[in-house]
Amino acid sequence: MSTDSSSLSRDDVAHLAQLSRLAVTDEELDLYAGQLGVVLGAVARVQDAPTADVAPTTHAVPLTNVYRPDVVAPSLPREQVLAGAPAAEDDRFRVPRILQEEA
Amino acid sequence: MSTDLTHLDVTALQAALADGSASAVEVTQAHLDAIAAADGGLNSYLHVDALTALATAADVDRRRAAGEELGRLAGVPVALKDVVVTQGVPTTSGSRILEGWLPPYDATVAARLKAAGTVLLGKTNMDEFAMGSSTENSAYGPTRNPWDHDRIPGGSSGGSSAAVAGFLAPWSIGTDTGGSIRQPAAVTGLVGHKPTYGSVSRYGLIAFSSSLDQAGPMARTVADAALMHEVIGGHDPRDSTSIDAPAAPFVEAARQGATGDLSGVTVGVVRELGGEGHAEGYEPGVLAAFQAGVDQLRALGAEVREVSCTSFDLALAAYYLIAPSEASSNLSRFDGVRYGLRVGDDGSRDLDEVMAMTRAQGFGAEVKRRIILGTYALSSGYYEAYYGQAQKVRTLIGRDFAAAFADVDVLVSPTSPIVAFPIGQRVGDPLSMYAADLCTLPASLAGLPAISVPCGLSEGLPVGLQVMAPALADDRCYRVAAALEAAQDAARGGTFLGQLAARA
Numbered sequence: 001m002s003t004d005s006s007s008l009s010r011d012d013v014a015h016l017a018q019l020s021r022l023a024v025t026d027e028e029l030d031l032y033a034g035q036l037g038v039v040l041g042a043v044a045r046v047q048d049a050p051t052a053d054v055a056p057t058t059h060a061v062p063l064t065n066v067y068r069p070d071v072v073a074p075s076l077p078r079e080q081v082l083a084g085a086p087a088a089e090d091d092r093f094r095v096p097r098i099l100q101e102e103a
Numbered sequence: 104m105s106t107d108l109t110h111l112d113v114t115a116l117q118a119a120l121a122d123g124s125a126s127a128v129e130v131t132q133a134h135l136d137a138i139a140a141a142d143g144g145l146n147s148y149l150h151v152d153a154l155t156a157l158a159t160a161a162d163v164d165r166r167r168a169a170g171e172e173l174g175r176l177a178g179v180p181v182a183l184k185d186v187v188v189t190q191g192v193p194t195t196s197g198s199r200i201l202e203g204w205l206p207p208y209d210a211t212v213a214a215r216l217k218a219a220g221t222v223l224l225g226k227t228n229m230d231e232f233a234m235g236s237s238t239e240n241s242a243y244g245p246t247r248n249p250w251d252h253d254r255i256p257g258g259s260s261g262g263s264s265a266a267v268a269g270f271l272a273p274w275s276i277g278t279d280t281g282g283s284i285r286q287p288a289a290v291t292g293l294v295g296h297k298p299t300y301g302s303v304s305r306y307g308l309i310a311f312s313s314s315l316d317q318a319g320p321m322a323r324t325v326a327d328a329a330l331m332h333e334v335i336g337g338h339d340p341r342d343s344t345s346i347d348a349p350a351a352p353f354v355e356a357a358r359q360g361a362t363g364d365l366s367g368v369t370v371g372v373v374r375e376l377g378g379e380g381h382a383e384g385y386e387p388g389v390l391a392a393f394q395a396g397v398d399q400l401r402a403l404g405a406e407v408r409e410v411s412c413t414s415f416d417l418a419l420a421a422y423y424l425i426a427p428s429e430a431s432s433n434l435s436r437f438d439g440v441r442y443g444l445r446v447g448d449d450g451s452r453d454l455d456e457v458m459a460m461t462r463a464q465g466f467g468a469e470v471k472r473r474i475i476l477g478t479y480a481l482s483s484g485y486y487e488a489y490y491g492q493a494q495k496v497r498t499l500i501g502r503d504f505a506a507a508f509a510d511v512d513v514l515v516s517p518t519s520p521i522v523a524f525p526i527g528q529r530v531g532d533p534l535s536m537y538a539a540d541l542c543t544l545p546a547s548l549a550g551l552p553a554i555s556v557p558c559g560l561s562e563g564l565p566v567g568l569q570v571m572a573p574a575l576a577d578d579r580c581y582r583v584a585a586a587l588e589a590a591q592d593a594a595r596g597g598t599f600l601g602q603l604a605a606r607a
Binding site: 012013016017018019020021022023024028031032035036038039040042044045046047048049050051054055056057058059060061063066068076077080081083084085086087093095096097098099 | 300314414442444456462466468480491534537550
């Protein structure tokens with residue numbers, strides 16, 4: 001990716017879109033590269049913060065080791081879950097092929 | 104009669120239902136009639152199920168007549184933001200990718216409102232996946248502000264704000280990640296409260312930014328907001344970030360505040376949120392209404408002093424790294440396999456292609472922008488400079504709050520630097536849209552409770568005053584907000600929304 005820390009090239013956006021599984025048109029690439037460059041320039045200000053010896057906050061209210069009782073509880077009925085799927089077959093989610101060639 | 108019922112606050116509705124002067128069916132029908140008459144103009148609801156609502160209401164009436172024990176909110180209508188999963192009721196989160204999806208379970212918030220006897224009127228419009236400050240990012244068209252139909256109702260909970268301000272629901276549920284309850288409440292003249300992070304369950308909320316998302320009440324009075332918070336709040340073992348601690352009595356805090364005595368309360372005005380040297384981008388009318396609100400708090404006995412929180416200047420930058428980063432991860436679940444849309448599955452394309460085509464067609468522009476930005480901020484070589492650094496800024500903001508709360512009980516600021524802006528004005532400029540969240544972001548990043556309460560009008564449009572408190576001290580928000588509300592109602596000789604009703 002480009003070395004300038006606060007700009008995104010068209011190629012950067014294309015690469016990030018591919019990583020994110022987003023098909024993007026040429027027009028979208030142009031538009032997003034411009035808009036995201038502006039946004040990135042603004043958010044890059046976090047790099048000016050005096051953060052030597054500052055620990056990161058991942059959650060505002062720290063919690064550790066949250067366990068639930070290890071008891072069996074009913075799951076959602078299979079047909080109810082599959083009812084929302086775009087495609088189901090043999091009581092399972094049907095998925096497009098994941099390999100390039102027929103097995 | 105039906106017009107009157109839609110103008111009652113929840114406390115008054117409860118009284119009318121209890122003494123028999125109105126039935127639950129009459130109350131529900133009045134709201135359904137109002138929706139049918141006015142929502143064509145507002146577009147505040149994405150889904151209304153009149154038959155189910157009336158059946159639920161009729162059941163409440165039947166059980167009341169039979170002398171059965173009823174829930175605390177029996178027969179009171181409610182609207183839910185469409186980010187709240189509801190069993191068998193369409194839930195889209197404002198996105199095409201979930202169009203037509205019928206969830207197989209209820210969110211905890213929905214289940215608790217149901218158990219309390221509320222009648223679900225419908226699901227409200229929102230920015231897609233709660234990403235926005237205007238509700239213009241909904242895949243189902245923008246919602247309009249009841250005060251001026253050419254202006255935005257705030258966002259992302261803009262359907263919830265417009266429905267309540269437009270008298271199409273007595274109250275509603277919103278969710279707030281960076282201000283999405285407080286800012287829409289402010290620009291429509293409502294009370295909106297973002298609870299302490301973890302004090303209301305996130306189970307069944309369609310996730311945007313998990314370390315920030317929080318559901319809360321949007322209502323016409325502070326007392327109503329406090330009541331709804333008591334019903335939806337409390338520990339939920341299904342949300343591992345849920346706080347297992349007893350909540351303070353919020354309704355009692357609101358009642359105490361409404362007596363109008365704030366002596367012994369110290370209020371800090373945050374310089375970095377519209378104060379001297381930090382007023383750029385704030386409208387003069389907003390600052391004037393805010394100042395009048397602060398003066399009223401002082402007149403009620405509060406001690407007011409200025410407080411500086413220098414790290415707040417970096418809140419916007421930190422937020423627009425953390426929220427997109429978490430969103431890019433959360434939204435990976437929309438893969439066209441388990442629910443929602445699937446595009447291009449013709450047997451010739453593999454999973455990756457189908458996924459990319461599905462997400463391209465199912466997501467709108469702002470969602471795509473944030474996924475791309477978040478993917479960048481989390482990627483190898485950039486993680487420390489962006490996401491890691493943003494999390495450290497979050498620590499600094501938390502420290503500033505802690506230092507401030509050593510000296511004051513609550514902090515106040517305007518809720519939004521601007522009043523409701525015209526629809527279309529900022530859609531092409533993401534950064535100017537993000538600026539609408541300037542004042543609400545610090546409390547979000549620190550996980551603290553914050554309420555917006557009306558404090559006046561600027562150019563005829565509502566202005567909100569924000570009250571922020573330490574974690575789990577939500578009761579302070581309700582107390583101070585109720586005191587200001589009572590003082591303003593007394594001075595005005597009526598409610599804030601009465602001014603809107605009087606225009607119609």
